[in-house]
Amino acid sequence: MRHYLIASHGTLAQGFYDALNAIIGSKPEISIITAYVDNSEIKKLIEKKICLIGADDELIIMTDIFGGSVNNLCMEYLNRPNIHLIAGVNLALIISIVISHDEDTKSMIENCIEEAKKNVIYCNDLTEPKGYDDF
Amino acid sequence: MRHYLIASHGTLAQGFYDALNAIIGSKPEISIITAYVDNSEIKKLIEKKICLIGADDELIIMTDIFGGSVNNLCMEYLNRPNIHLIAGVNLALIISIVISHDEDTKSMIENCIEEAKKNVIYCNDLTEPKGYDDF
Numbered sequence: 263m264r265h266y267l268i269a270s271h272g273t274l275a276q277g278f279y280d281a282l283n284a285i286i287g288s289k290p291e292i293s294i295i296t297a298y299v300d301n302s303e304i305k306k307l308i309e310k311k312i313c314l315i316g317a318d319d320e321l322i323i324m325t326d327i328f329g330g331s332v333n334n335l336c337m338e339y340l341n342r343p344n345i346h347l348i349a350g351v352n353l354a355l356i357i358s359i360v361i362s363h364d365e366d367t368k369s370m371i372e373n374c375i376e377e378a379k380k381n382v383i384y385c386n387d388l389t390e391p392k393g394y395d396d397f
Numbered sequence: 398m399r400h401y402l403i404a405s406h407g408t409l410a411q412g413f414y415d416a417l418n419a420i421i422g423s424k425p426e427i428s429i430i431t432a433y434v435d436n437s438e439i440k441k442l443i444e445k446k447i448c449l450i451g452a453d454d455e456l457i458i459m460t461d462i463f464g465g466s467v468n469n470l471c472m473e474y475l476n477r478p479n480i481h482l483i484a485g486v487n488l489a490l491i492i493s494i495v496i497s498h499d500e501d502t503k504s505m506i507e508n509c510i511e512e513a514k515k516n517v518i519y520c521n522d523l524t525e526p527k528g529y530d531d532f
Binding site: 271272273274277280283285326327340346355357372375379381382383385386 | 462
């Protein structure tokens with residue numbers, strides 16, 4: 263079984279979780295860590311989540327930003343089996359990850375990341391008519 | 398002057414705003430719309446924000462997901478001058494947009510989007526040793 267953890271600075275993980283619920287409904291296998299909102303030690307929260315998953319389960323951790331303290335802490339757990347870490351997620355990426363049933367997790371994550379990148383869009387470019395310079 | 402609006406389903410915009418504050422500090426020119434959290438009509442909130450900016454000002458709207466109802470509503474305002482709309486933002490993109498002093502807004506946004514895409518990272522790929530298949 264796959265478990266999911268959204269971890270961020272402040273309430274961003276809660277915001278992702280709420281938006282996710284609004285769009286696809288609640289999924290009990292998704293947890294969040296909102297770092298620095300209270301005095302909880304982030305490492306302990308991550309380890310608690312890891313301990314709770316079964317030996318044959320997988321955990322996909324999704325963080326707000328590469329190089330941030332939350333992602334840096336999560337990097338320390340990548341030597342453990344069945345832990346996957348994605349940094350810099352947007353909502354489209356989280357949705358595609360949690361609804362995927364693709365059995366090859368690594369390949370699934372890589373595909374979802376490529377698709378999510380296409381969904382970062384400067385919408386003005388979609389509406390501008392082509393000018394004479396284009397000919 | 399540039400103004401910024403982060404708009405999302407639910408509390409996600411608030412989460413982005415909080416994380417932004419935690420990383421770069423507060424900026425009064427950033428507003429948020431958390432759609433469907435209460436009964437506020439989203440169109441009225443967007444129009445209120447547009448009315449408040451000066452004739453020579455710019456508004457950069459950043460939404461959670463392309464194709465979502467919030468972004469769809471914002472698309473209706475792209476015929477107005479000085480409004481820019483980006484869909485599918487992540488935290489790195491919002492940070493780079495709001496700290497940029499590049500005067501060419503269109504070019505700045507396009508560059509920030511390309512950079513943000515590079516910051517969506519499958520971190521397991523950074524730690525895996527190269528196997529013989531790579532040679």
